[in-house]
Amino acid sequence: MHRRHFLIHIAAFSLVATNPAAVMADSLGPREKLFMALKNARTEREGRVAENAVWQWWISQAPTPEVREAIDYGMKRRESYDFEAAETAFDIAVREAPTYAEGWNQRAFARFLRDNDDGALSDLEMAVELEPDHFGAWSGMYHLLMRMGRPKAAIAALSRAVEIHPWLKERGMLPPDPDAKRPLVKGKQQDL
Structure with a gap:
């Protein structure tokens, strides 16, 4: 887990270091640096690198190992087209960490795939409330x-x-x- 956080910080630093606005970035935290790199990406490739770093950072923000395990398991189940098991895993993440935006976002995707539009919309609204x-x-x-x-x-x-x-x-x-x-x-x- 510590290695993942280190890699995210390195990614944020390298993304911001290639950006002219990097001089201002010294006082910013990892989240702000990642979003600055995303907003200021000059090419599609830079945009994809920044996007991937943001996704990794969001997932890494799971507040406990159990919540992270539920997210990882849910994503694996979703990749295997077992959307019901995926949603059940994301239910655990949302229940255990109601202020963790990525839990809501991941569950919304599983619900979308299961044609539960109202549930998906409710989850997406919560995700953007927690992470605008x-x-x-x-x-x-x-x-x-x-x-x-x-x-x-x-x-x-x-x-x-x-x-x-x-x-x-x-x-x-x-x-x-x-x-x-x-x-x-x-x-x-x-x-x-």
Whole structure:
């Protein structure tokens, strides 16, 4: 566990060190450094590296080894398409650590896969309440709200996700800004 925290700190440092805003980063904590690197990524590759570091950091924030074990087990069960067992594992994480945003986010994904839209939406709302910059939860909310037939709310959620993570894979799903000459989407520089 200590090695993982060390690697996350090294990733945050290296991401911020390649960024011009790094001079300001000396007084920032690991979370702030990770999000600064994500926001200021200049290429798709830098964005992916920063994104992966943020995900690792979120998962590493499990408050106890038991909660981390439940998260890891749930993710393994989900990868094996055993969505019911995954949700049960994430139930444990949420029950044992109700202020751990990633537990709610992971359970929301399992619920989404089980077509429990109301449960998934409730979990995603809790995840972003606990971690307002959780681009994964905002992006998940986009997919869920689209499925629920709520496109305006979905676009608002995706806009928030892209504001946090400009290189988010789903960024191309945003409609172009009608008042701009260029799309809102980073990485697409053609005129409309």
